[in-house]
Amino acid sequence: MAQQIATWAPPAQPRSPRVGRIVFWALVGLALAVLVTSVAIPVVTIQPYLEQSTSMQPTLAPGDRILAVEGSSGIRRGDIVVLRVPASVSGTDDLFVKRVIALPGDHVACCDAKGQVTVDGKALNENYLYPGDRPSRTTFSVTVRKGEIWVMGDHRNISVDSRKWGPVPLRGVVGRVILVAHGSSFATVRTPLTFVAGGLAPADTRLGLYVGLAIAAAAALVVLLLLAVFGIARFAIRRRRRSHATPPAGPGPPPISAERPVVQPLYGVYRVPSDLRADEPPPKDAEGSLTD
Numbered sequence: 001m002a003q004q005i006a007t008w009a010p011p012a013q014p015r016s017p018r019v020g021r022i023v024f025w026a027l028v029g030l031a032l033a034v035l036v037t038s039v040a041i042p043v044v045t046i047q048p049y050l051e052q053s054t055s056m057q058p059t060l061a062p063g064d065r066i067l068a069v070e071g072s073s074g075i076r077r078g079d080i081v082v083l084r085v086p087a088s089v090s091g092t093d094d095l096f097v098k099r100v101i102a103l104p105g106d107h108v109a110c111c112d113a114k115g116q117v118t119v120d121g122k123a124l125n126e127n128y129l130y131p132g133d134r135p136s137r138t139t140f141s142v143t144v145r146k147g148e149i150w151v152m153g154d155h156r157n158i159s160v161d162s163r164k165w166g167p168v169p170l171r172g173v174v175g176r177v178i179l180v181a182h183g184s185s186f187a188t189v190r191t192p193l194t195f196v197a198g199g200l201a202p203a204d205t206r207l208g209l210y211v212g213l214a215i216a217a218a219a220a221l222v223v224l225l226l227l228a229v230f231g232i233a234r235f236a237i238r239r240r241r242r243s244h245a246t247p248p249a250g251p252g253p254p255p256i257s258a259e260r261p262v263v264q265p266l267y268g269v270y271r272v273p274s275d276l277r278a279d280e281p282p283p284k285d286a287e288g289s290l291t292d
Contacts (some may be wrong), residue, residue, distance in 0.1 A: 024227065031223040038217035045069055047175055049082055049095070056080070056097050057130050059189075066097070068175030074206070075149070075170070077103055077119065078195035080149060080177040083151065089165045095174060098151035098161055099128075102142075104170065106157065107214035108150045109141040116150075122198040130155040138163055147171070153291055178207055 059080065060066065068082050075081065079100045087093050099282040099283050104109035109118050116123040117135045126135055127252060132158040144150050148167035153159025160169060166244045191204035 024103070024231065024238055027223065028227055030226065031220045034216055035220035035224070037204070038213040038220065041213055046072075046178075046210075046284050049175075050160045051097060053097065054101070055155050055158060057155045059095060059099075059128055059154050059182060062178075066177050066181040067087060068177045070175045072170055072173035075100060075103070075173060075176060076204075077101065077106075078191040078201050080162070080189055082174045083168065083175065084167060084172045084174060085168050086172070089168070090160075091183060094281065096151075096179070098153055098159075100149050101152050101162075102144050102150035102167075104144050104146045105150055106150070107143045108143070109137040119198075119200055124198070125194040126192075127194070128154050128158070128192055133157045134161075138162060142167065149173075178210070 006039070046067050048067045048071050049068060051060045051066055052062055054062055063120075066082075072081075077100055081100055082095055082097055082099065084093070084095055090096070099119065101124075106119050107121070110183065112118050112123055114123065115135060117126065118124065122157055124135070129135065136156060142150065142162075144167045147170050149170050150162045150167050151160045152163065175191050179187060188207055191201045195201040
């Protein structure tokens with residue numbers, strides 16, 4: 001019997017949800033990248049320390065935990081730094097925490113007519129000093145050489161610093177303090193206003209980088225949470241739809257296997273399988289006779 005041809009074409013299939021999936025996973029990847037970067041930068045660049053001396057009171061007290069950005073680049077006048085002074089000068093390899101008063105090329109002196117420390121002739125209003133302390137009990141007048149800095153403690157009456165050591169190497173700076181933890185409270189460390197007002201240092205906005213990273217990390221966490229909720233909800237909805245689309249088990253002909261196509265292509269048209277047309281009468285030819 002000759003093959004019977006039908007020109008019926010299957011209905012258009014719904015579009016694949018690939019685009020939605022690509023967008024979803026792209027957002028997940030982007031949020032993860034932002035989160036990892038925002039956490040990695042502080043972890044790599046910030047080092048914790050524990051203050052054990054009283055030479056920086058009242059800014060730092062014994063037992064305070066401090067966070068310092070590693071390295072000596074970008075050090076400004078007024079910064080609090082963790083540094084290592086050569087043992088030949090300090091007599092120890094221990095770390096010190098001091099405030100930078102003068103940079104290479106500066107002329108630092110004490111004291112002027114008002115008893116204040118001056119840097120390049122500009123007097124410092126050091127309101128960060130320990131109550132009752134004078135800016136310095138000893139006088140000095142030094143021009144800081146290249147590659148060196150002048151450091152002093154805030155508790156001037158007991159601090160051992162550049163007044164005894166002289167200028168110390170800039171390369172000895174281990175890090176710049178940006179955060180101090182007093183028990184359960186935290187305080188940021190910025191350039192004192194006396195250095196900014198005197199034109200000895202710009203307004204301190206360096207902490208903004210880490211604030212921005214914290215905001216970015218928080219935003220990335222929120223996005224990941226929302227995407228997780230959306231993904232779980234979408235999965236539950238699709239699973240429910242599939243369960244409703246499955247025909248109930250019972251008497252009757254078995255469902256057509258999904259692996260076998262309902263129509264099979266044949267030279268650009270579609271041939272209806274004969275087993276699906278078993279109950280249909282064969283079509284007549286042009287003269288009205290049945291096809292052999």
